Amino acid sequence: MMHGFITRLLAPLSNIGFFATIIAATILGWKIGAANDALAFGAFVGLIVGIIAATVVFGFVNLMLGIHRNTTEMVLVQRHGPERADALMAAAASTTPGFFGMNAQQVMRFAINGYIVLFLAYMFLPLMIMVAAAFNKNQNPSISPWLGFTFEWFGKLMKKDALWAALANSFIIGIFVVVISVVLGLAGALMITRMRTKSRTLIYGVLVSPVLVPGVILGVSTLLLWETVGVGGGLFLSIVAQSTFIAAYAMLLIMARLQRFDATLEEAALDLGAPHQQVFWLITMPFLRPTILTSAVLAFLQSFDNYNTTLFTIGRESTVTIFIGSAVKQGQEPTINALAVIFITVTVLIAVVYEVKRRAERTRNEVRRELARRADKAITAKKVVGIGQTTA
Helix, strand or coil: CHHHHHHHHHHHHHHHHHHHHHHHHHHHHHHHHHHCCCHHHHHHHHHHHHHHHHHHHHHHHHHHHHHHHHHHHHHHHHHHCHHHHHHHHHHHHHCCCCECCECHHHHHHHHHHHHHHHHHHHHHHHHHHHHHHCCECCCCCCCCCCCCECCHHHHHHHCCHHHHHHHHHHHHHHHHHHHHHHHHHHHHHHHHHHCCCCCHHHHHHHHHHHHHCCHHHHHHHHHHHHHCCCCCCCHHHHHHHHHHHHHHHHHHHHHHHHCCCCCHHHHHHHHCCCCHHHHHHHHHHHHHHHHHHHHHHHHHHHHHHCCHHHHHHCCCCCCHHHHHHHHHHHCCCCHHHHHHHHHHHHHHHHHHHHHHHHHHHHHHHHHHHHHHHHHHHHHHHHHHHHHHHHHC
16 A cells, blocks of 8 residues: 555654754754863753754644545545455555554654653643752851751741842732732723724734733833822832733733623613613623632732732832842842742642632532423423323
8 A cells, every 4th residue: 555655764863863853953962062071961961952942843743644545545446445445544544664663653642741741841840940949057048058948047047137028029019010900900901892984903912912012111211201290119010011012911811701791681671670880790791700809819929929010110119030049240149049938938829729619610510400300301201191191
């Protein structure tokens, strides 16, 4: 079969080329690392780059093989029928040579799984090192050399009044940004979704444009504008500057939810005599409530994590991100690592609580659906019995 010939020709070349690309990139990274006294890091980066490049290039080759296989299978189905076509394709696949005992699909699956492992290691290994450094007696925020286990840095963290003041500022800014951003985002989403004019696209572009503007530009422009009316940097200016672009994120989330809203529900309520306020609070808002909560969480996280915009508008005050940035530049002791451990712990606890609550809610909904199904079944059975008795 032509399919078997092409697969025998291309599959080994694809597999050999896949591993050759990874090995070549690893060796190149190792040599670059040797020139910069970073052998292990260079080889690690080269390995990741090689996997990405090989996955893209030879993934395309395997995609072409898959397309050819599907086309061949369609022709065989037309000529010999589905059963005979499946048997011929299975025979061709069983005789297709592989590399290290693997065919093209197995190699691709192995590469994808390996890439996922390396990607997760690349993402979480620095985080694990940072956490470990918070428990090291070393004065420098590092795990090398390891001088022993200690909670000393957590105690010193509690004594840093400037850090707790910065943390309080971050929470104050975040809360006000959430309120402003969600209100503006909700108003913008309702307006854009229900507009039927030609200027809708223009207005949408204007409202979304702050997302595309660099944070540095937003911070500087906000500072220059408000200084002309005598308002200097501080918490107020940071709230205003952050709200200009975070409100756009909230608007986009709410718009996505509104596109699935059935407007006939509002029309039916209005036809029955309900005022607009009642329709909004009893029909529209319950539908939007999950997205509003999601946009509020996103707005708070965006505000809490913001650095570029806040740096130009905070004035003499400070936030957590600015405090951490200054501490890293000054090379302070691992108290920042201890703060990171606290943040990670709180985040994980919130995620666990949310997941437990979500699963419990899903279980309750499944129980309710099962009870409703049984009730429906019982009612239907009674109706059938009643009809039978009446007929008799």
